């Protein structure tokens with residue numbers, strides 16, 4: 001487990017597959033063996049049987065501390081009910097209507113970087129791309145999620161900090177302190193320990209107070225947003241508005257409230273106000289962190305692959321507008337390949353875990369030979385057994401993707417390998433957005449958002465790493481996604497220093 005957590009470079013999962021095969025078990029403190037598999041048939045089984053394989057109580061607890069009882073945390077019938085009502089808000093038409101927000105915010109970031117370049121002596125800006133991408137994706141989810149103007153991009157220019165962003169930061173920072181903490185690990189494993197101040201937790205009272213206050217702020221803002229949304233829907237009418245109108249009508253919260261109040265929905269299936277409000281921090285966390293990680297890795301990959309960067313820019317120059325629609329973005333084949341390749345090689349969510357609620361027999365595509373030499377065509381999983389579904393291992397499996405699986409090569413998407421079609425992902429022959437009933441509800445949103453930002457930024461700038469590639473590494477923790485670091489500046493945390501040079505057309 002320690003090797004798994006500490007791995008700062010990609011490849012530990014692939015080296016395990018080469019050494020032990022597709023299915024193995026490994027051990028961690030105070031726990032039974034953890035089942036780890038890259039067998040597509042077994043993964044399909046785990047992902048589709050959500051009544052047996054669910055998030056553990058510890059995962060639900062730690063996620064719940066950050067986002068409350070939103071869709072990402074709840075299980076069983078409650079999840080089914082929330083998902084049914086929320087699914088329509090994330091459809092292709094709905095995302096199409098949000099594209100204008102993605103483009104507006106991309107242009108705002110472009111203009112900030114262009115101004116920085118213009119001010120510099122040599123016409124080149126040195127930016128810390130990760131923090132800017134984090135701001136732009138936070139602004140986007142604020143507006144597209146609930147028509148709330150977070151304005152993290154503007155705050156850099158001296159605006160007052162926004163209370164929603166502040167509350168969110170407070171909860172996230174207290175829940176995701178850096179590195180591996182045994183105290184925290186034990187608290188997650190054993191609920192009874194959660195109220196005992198462990199050694200590293202001298203600040204527990206302060207921490208709890210911050211969390212309680214921040215959650216109260218989120219709830220207050222959530223209630224206000226919900227009340228505003230309900231009032232606006234009542235004024236504009238339930239049935240006539242399809243989400244294309246201006247103003248609030250297109251944001252996810254409005255669509256969710258509209259679905260929840262639809263005459264067709266039986267009263268027993270409606271979400272309570274508290275359930276609806278819980279989706280505000282859920283959208284903020286789920287809709288902000290992964291896209292910003294994915295975009296950071298895209299610029300990292302393009303900065304090193306100047307040929308791919310130039311080819312992409314050539315394609316983007318062929319579009320006659322700075323403000324593309326969703327359809328125009330989706331018609332660009334190389335942009336699509338770059339997005340696919342980044343999401344394959346750098347999946348923001350690298351793995352997910354599940355616990356078996358009952359004993360089960362799991363089908364295997366590739367039989368397993370155990371340490372006694374016995375061959376098993378299927379796996380017996382015991383009640384309570386933890387399972388790791390490794391997204392990165394599946395996406396970078398050399399047996400499927402070939403010997404260059406660990407390389408960034410957008411051209412591979414001209415003819416994806418046939419083996420990839422067995423991967424049970426909801427999108428693009430990969431597990432990046434997972435699969436089955438718990439797959440990412442926001443994958444269409446994320447893809448168009450990424451395309452809008454890459455379109456705008458790569459059309460406007462050339463990107464180059466600001467430090468030698470040998471100085472770049474990557475670091476994440478159990479709760480914080482893996483992102484680039486500068487190895488000589490570990491204390492600075494995750495960062496991506498880039499040189500940004502405006503391009504003349």
Ligand code: HEM
Pocket residue numbers: 071072073083282283286287288290291294347348349351352353432433434437438439440441442443445446
């Ligand atoms: C590149 C961007 C993204 C990636 C790679 C990604 C990936 C994922 C993955 C792997 C899961 C499953 C997690 C698990 O079960 O352990 C998930 C769930 C989820 N994602 Fe995303 N996501 C992205 C963007 C978004 C966006 C933009 C939104 C919302 C606007 C969103 C909302 C959600 C929600 C609500 C869930 C929980 C779904 C459920 O349990 O039914 N995601 N995402």
